[in-house]
Amino acid sequence: DVKVTQSSRYLVKRTGEKVFLECVQDMDHENMFWYRQDPGLGLRLIYFSYDVKMKEKGDIPEGYSVSREKKERFSLILESASTNQTSMYLCASSLVQSNEKLFFGSGTQLSVL
Amino acid sequence: AQKITQTQPGMFVQEKEAVTLDCTYDTSDQSYGLFWYKQPSSGEMIFLIYQGSYDEQNATEGRYSLNFQKARKSANLVISASQLGDSAMYFCAMRELLSGYSTLTFGKGTMLLVSP
Numbered sequence: 001d002v003k004v005t006q007s008s009r010y011l012v013k014r015t016g017e018k019v020f021l022e023c024v025q026d027m028d029h030e031n032m033f034w035y036r037q038d039p040g041l042g043l044r045l046i047y048f049s050y051d052v053k054m055k056e057k058g059d060i061p062e063g064y065s066v067s068r069e070k071k072e073r074f075s076l077i078l079e080s081a082s083t084n085q086t087s088m089y090l091c092a093s094s095l096v097q098s099n100e101k102l103f104f105g106s107g108t109q110l111s112v113l
Numbered sequence: 114a115q116k117i118t119q120t121q122p123g124m125f126v127q128e129k130e131a132v133t134l135d136c137t138y139d140t141s142d143q144s145y146g147l148f149w150y151k152q153p154s155s156g157e158m159i160f161l162i163y164q165g166s167y168d169e170q171n172a173t174e175g176r177y178s179l180n181f182q183k184a185r186k187s188a189n190l191v192i193s194a195s196q197l198g199d200s201a202m203y204f205c206a207m208r209e210l211l212s213g214y215s216t217l218t219f220g221k222g223t224m225l226l227v228s229p
Contacts, residue, residue, distance in 0.1 A: 033216070042117075042204060042221040048214070056212050090158065100146060100208050100215050104158035 003027070006091050006105040013112050019078040021108050023091030029103070030096045032074035034058075034066065037088040037107070049074055050096070081112045116140065117205050117220035124225050126195045133180070134190040134223045136205035142166075146208035147188040148217065149179065153201040161203075164188060195227045 007022040025032065031050050035043040035058075045058030047066040055066050063085060067075045074093075078085055088109050092102040118137045126132040138147065149161040164172045164179045172179040180189040192199055205220045 035219075040122075040221060042119075043206075043219040045211070045216055045218070048211075048216060050214055056214060058211065058216065059218075088156070092158075100217065101148070101160050101163060102158075102217055103160075104150075107156045 004091055004093055004103050004105040006089075006108050008108050009106065011108055011110045013081050013110065015082060015112060017078075017081050017112075019081045019110065019112075021076040021078075021089055021091075021110070023074045023076070023105055024072055025074075025093040025103070026072065027093060027095075027103065028071070029093035030071070031094045031100075032068065033092040033094075033102065034064075034074065034076045035090045035092065036060070037090055043090065046076065081110075083112050086110060086112045116209065116218050117207050119205055119220035119223050121223045122221075124223055126225065126227055128197060128227055128229050129194050131191060131193045132195055132225065134192070134203050134205075134225065136188045136190065136220060138186050138188060138205075138207050140186075140207065140209060142209065147179070147181070148206040148208070149177070149188075149190045150204045150206065150219075151199075151201045152204065152222075153198075158204075162190070192225075197227050197229065200225060200227045 004025045033048040034046045049068045065077045090107045091105040145166045147164045151159045162174045162177045164181045176193045178191045202222045204222045206217045
């Protein structure tokens with residue numbers, strides 16, 4: 001079975017801390033994505049990557065960065081966490097094919113206090 | 114401007130009844146794809162169904178079907194014979210190009226509650 005694993009289900013951090021959210025997929029997918037989900041706003045794309053060491057900004061990249069040193073791992077970095085970054089973060093991956101079906105991890109609920 | 118619009122924040126349906134969840138989209142591309150995902154309370158996003166813009170037949174997957182009306186730019190999800198386990202958040206999404214790469218843009222979701 002396809003598996004996308006996010007390292008933490010719940011995370012609590014303090015304002016100003018550097019935060020790493022890790023995501024690993026075991027399907028040899030080329031594409032990986034980070035979304036955040038907020039009530040009433042749906043899912044919004046933060047960053048995505050189509051290859052190792054490659055990254056592209058999504059719709060809301062401000063305050064975030066990413067790293068993809070290996071094909072299976074895609075990290076989301078909050079350089080200096082702020083309270084407005086409290087959210088559910090979802091990682092996803094997909095193959096490069098026409099229907100671009102995404103496989104999602106179970107999410108990380110981040111609270112910044 | 115919103116590219117995926119789900120106008121129903123919440124829907125209620127009785128078990129065994131059919132329900133339609135609305136989705137309209139906005140794109141100028143000729144080639145695009147439409148998806149529906151289900152998110153139960155556990156938080157996991159589950160792929161339900163896909164419709165390509167050139168597909169002439171409406172997509173079906175078991176109890177799920179996608180009512181695709183291209184001219185109206187709508188892609189409604191129909192769930193036949195609702196079950197209690199169908200209670201969840203449902204998201205409509207569209208494949209579009211961002212910086213030359215395919216990404217999925219999601220709507221705000223519809224919460225479906227199925228009652229006994």
